[in-house]
Amino acid sequence: MGAAMLEATITCPECGHREKETMPTDACVHFYQCRGCGTLLKPRAGDCCVFCSYADQPCPPVQEDRSAHRG
Incomplete structure (x- = not known):
């Protein structure tokens, strides 16, 4: 098993x-x-968090x- 990417x-x-953001390992x-336009992003249906979306x-x-x- 490889280490998870944290960025x-x-x-x-x-x-x-x-x-570019650092993802927490213990929370979704x-x-x-958004730092560009201010839109508040929420996960898409079926995704656990904004990073997955x-x-x-x-x-x-x-x-x-x-x-x-995979293993």
Whole structure:
């Protein structure tokens, strides 16, 4: 099992602003305010957090779950 990536770039679906953020390993982030336009992002239906919905990496718990199922 590999280590989870802890940084991800969130892209706002409204304005396209991209911001690199550090993801928490012990909690889901349910709200994220875009630093470009101020839109409050919420997870899409079926996603656990904003990183799973709008970032280039899913959150660490999802990464670990996927890694465990590959082995």
